[in-house]
Amino acid sequence: MVPELSCPSEPRLLAPPLPSSRAVNGAGHAGDDPDLADLRRAADGDQVAYGRIVSRNIDAITRVAERMLGSRAEAEDVAQDVLLRGWRQTANWRAGEARFSTWLHRVALSRCTDRLRARRETSLDDSAEFVDRSPPLDARLQQQSVALRVRAALATLAERQRAAVVLCHFEEMTNIEAAAALEISIEALESLLARGRRALRAALLPERAALIGDLS
Amino acid sequence: MNLTMNLQRFAALIDAYGAEPRRWPQAERAEALAFANGDARAAALLRDAAALDALLDADVSAPATATARRALLAALPPPVLRVSRGQELLALLGGWRIALPAMAMALVAGINLGATAGAVVFSTTETASPGADSASTRDEARYSQGFAERLLLDLQQIPQ
Numbered sequence: 001m002v003p004e005l006s007c008p009s010e011p012r013l014l015a016p017p018l019p020s021s022r023a024v025n026g027a028g029h030a031g032d033d034p035d036l037a038d039l040r041r042a043a044d045g046d047q048v049a050y051g052r053i054v055s056r057n058i059d060a061i062t063r064v065a066e067r068m069l070g071s072r073a074e075a076e077d078v079a080q081d082v083l084l085r086g087w088r089q090t091a092n093w094r095a096g097e098a099r100f101s102t103w104l105h106r107v108a109l110s111r112c113t114d115r116l117r118a119r120r121e122t123s124l125d126d127s128a129e130f131v132d133r134s135p136p137l138d139a140r141l142q143q144q145s146v147a148l149r150v151r152a153a154l155a156t157l158a159e160r161q162r163a164a165v166v167l168c169h170f171e172e173m174t175n176i177e178a179a180a181a182l183e184i185s186i187e188a189l190e191s192l193l194a195r196g197r198r199a200l201r202a203a204l205l206p207e208r209a210a211l212i213g214d215l216s
Numbered sequence: 217m218n219l220t221m222n223l224q225r226f227a228a229l230i231d232a233y234g235a236e237p238r239r240w241p242q243a244e245r246a247e248a249l250a251f252a253n254g255d256a257r258a259a260a261l262l263r264d265a266a267a268l269d270a271l272l273d274a275d276v277s278a279p280a281t282a283t284a285r286r287a288l289l290a291a292l293p294p295p296v297l298r299v300s301r302g303q304e305l306l307a308l309l310g311g312w313r314i315a316l317p318a319m320a321m322a323l324v325a326g327i328n329l330g331a332t333a334g335a336v337v338f339s340t341t342e343t344a345s346p347g348a349d350s351a352s353t354r355d356e357a358r359y360s361q362g363f364a365e366r367l368l369l370d371l372q373q374i375p376q
Contacts, residue, residue, distance in 0.1 A: 051289050058285060063277040076284050080291065087292050146274040154275075169234060169272055175241050186241075193232035197268060204271050211271055 035100040042090040050087050057101050058083060060171055061108050067166045068112035070155050078115070082108045098180045105173075105181040109163050116159060146211050153203040161196035168193055221247040227261055234272075235265035 033039075034056060041049035061082055066075035082104055093100065154162055160182065167178040168189070179189040204211065221244065229248055233239045240248055252258040 045294075047289070047292055050292065054285065054288055058288065059279040062280045062284070066277055067275075072278075076280070079280065079284070080288050083288055084291060084293075143274055143276075146271065147276065150272055150275040165272075168232075168239060169269075170275070170277070172239060175233075190228065190232040194228070197231060197234065197265075200272070201264075201268050205267060208267060208271065211274075 033095065033099040033101075036095060039090055039093055039095075039100055042087070043093065050090065053086070053100070054083050057104055060101070061104055064105060064163075064166055064171060065108055065112055067151070067154060067170060068109070068159075068162060069115060070151055074115060078108055078111045081111055099177070102177050102180045105167065105177075106183065109181065112163075113159060149204065149207065149211060150200075153200050156203065157196050157199055161192050161199065164189055164192035165196040165200070221251040223251075223255065223257055226251050226255075226258055230261045230265045234269045235262045236269055 035053050038046075038049040038052050042053065058079055062075050062079040064075075065078040066072055069075055069078070085107060086100070086104055093103075154165065157165065163182060164178060167173045167181060168175065171178075173181070175186055175189055179186050182189065182192075184192075225244075226248055229240060229244060233241070237245055237249055252262060
């Protein structure tokens with residue numbers, strides 16, 4: 001049983017070890033890390049090399065944080081915080097079995113957990129801001145309406161389930177990368193995913209006709 | 217790992233990863249696709265999962281703005297350069313100004329200690345020799361001195 005509300009520990013500087021696996025694919029190993037060459041240059045103070053790492057990762061980190069937090073502004077703050085931390089740690093990075101981007105995702109998830117916890121302490125209902133059931137104003141906004149409904153459903157998931165769905169469905173990470181980012185086994189990842197998707201199905205499919213109508 | 221695809225595993229796979237094969241674990245993808253093509257029950261599972269996937273995919277997140285990228289790159293602090301083990305050790309010892317005199321003092325102390333220990337052995341041997349009392353006493357006094365003092369005595373004995 002994976003604790004749903006546990007806070008991820010502060011990410012280690014070493015690349016995380018590969019999770020134990022039911023079935024993993026080869027993608028996601030440090031050996032094919034697209035950031036590794038630039039990381040070595042960045043470790044010697046090359047800001048241009050780190051700029052390339054930023055370009056490769058800032059979109060994914062921002063998207064993950066946005067879906068975890070439901071706020072674009074907060075997501076951009078998290079992305080900035082995570083990538084600045086990554087820059088400060090380049091000199092200490094030792095390539096292990098996973099990619100630098102996996103470590104960045106792990107730090108991002110940790111930061112999101114911190115923010116969600118702080119939010120819970122100030123509000124009894126942290127999902128209220130995502131819920132928008134108002135009718136769409138025009139065709140362009142119809143897809144936004146569905147997206148908002150999806151965000152609202154995502155926000156109701158337990159944090160670890162939400163993180164698993166965000167990484168595997170929206171970011172299309174391999175199961176090995178997602179499990180490494182969450183510091184869990186493949187079996188635990190699949191359990192989180194299955195429970196998360198079942199909850200989403202229960203929340204969204206009853207409204208499917210109306211939502212698909214919005215999309216059509 | 218050898219896995220055998222069956223309805224139970226296929227259902228678990230779809231339950232976790234959805235209907236889109238690109239999201240399935242690569243190690244099981246071919247087997248799962250073959251199972252889906254050969255088992256009618258798989259189609260119902262895929263339809264159900266695909267309906268949820270379609271709704272989730274309506275949620276498209278915009279990429280980071282150029283402003284956010286520029287702000288991040290502008291905020292990068294000066295580089296923290298890699299420090300060698302030797303530099304780390306030196307820093308731990310307080311830098312050259314402290315480490316060098318400390319090492320010099322340790323060297324002198326070590327030599328003195330070694331020389332004194334040698335003198336004791338030498339002196340014991342000399343004392344055991346009959347008829348060498350006066351020389352032994354003189355040498356004992358000499359070797360009871362430290363290295364630096366003996367060096368000074370030796371220098372004084374050199375004819376000018």
